[in-house]
Amino acid sequence: MWAGTLWLRIGEQRDVVMAVQVDTDASLDRLGVLLEPWVETCAEELWAGFRPAFRIRLEPVSDGVAHRRAAPRPVPQLRHGSTVIARSRQPDDIVRALAQVLGGVHLQRRDGDQVWTKRRSFVSDGSLVLVDVRPPTLVNDRQLSRAGIEELAAWAVTVDDDGFVSVPPPLPHLAWDSIGVEAPWADARRFRLAGVALQQDARSLRAEITTLFDAAGGD
Numbered sequence: 001m002w003a004g005t006l007w008l009r010i011g012e013q014r015d016v017v018m019a020v021q022v023d024t025d026a027s028l029d030r031l032g033v034l035l036e037p038w039v040e041t042c043a044e045e046l047w048a049g050f051r052p053a054f055r056i057r058l059e060p061v062s063d064g065v066a067h068r069r070a071a072p073r074p075v076p077q078l079r080h081g082s083t084v085i086a087r088s089r090q091p092d093d094i095v096r097a098l099a100q101v102l103g104g105v106h107l108q109r110r111d112g113d114q115v116w117t118k119r120r121s122f123v124s125d126g127s128l129v130l131v132d133v134r135p136p137t138l139v140n141d142r143q144l145s146r147a148g149i150e151e152l153a154a155w156a157v158t159v160d161d162d163g164f165v166s167v168p169p170p171l172p173h174l175a176w177d178s179i180g181v182e183a184p185w186a187d188a189r190r191f192r193l194a195g196v197a198l199q200q201d202a203r204s205l206r207a208e209i210t211t212l213f214d215a216a217g218g219d
Helices: 025-034 091-107 142-146 202-216
Strands: 004-010 016-022 054-057 077-080 083-087 115-117 120-124 127-131 150-152 157-159 164-167 189-197
Touching (some): 004 091, 016 091, 025 054, 077 091, 142 202
Parallel strands (some): 016 054, 127 189
Antiparallel strands (some): 004 016, 054 077, 077 083, 120 150
């Protein structure tokens, strides 16, 4: 099921060790090229007992694999542990999601003055709603997408005193051109905080998120 693991040293001092398990040899080669500045080539001998923090699938499951009719067909996805945190039919979306999540891991510091939160970030135009529910609830939710509301893949975000939320940039120094993928944004992004959604079931959450954006004026 998994072809191999990429071991990364990230962080401003390269002091964060991160393992990413990858689905196929082709995906492993592709991500190795993209993430090359951060790859630790000797890590497997040093940290062989560590469990991967992330698992990434870039190839969809073939049509020949049988699935229950009611179950969704597995598509390219990013997992934190065993939990799906990003899903898309387009593999490039998942590559960008990995870079965005790793960017937050790269920058987050618990000893600074900023307030970091791992609540999930849903955006519409220039506004953002923080959602206090664990994935996979509302991951790649079609109803929200049709309403112009999308989730940003992010490890953590900072809440500023002026009522804005800052989303960290993706992991820097990546070889996007070399793998033929359009790069995500390069800098931190700021959104006006529209509120925090606290409902726990998907239907109530959709309604609460939509109401918060409507109250904020959607800009």
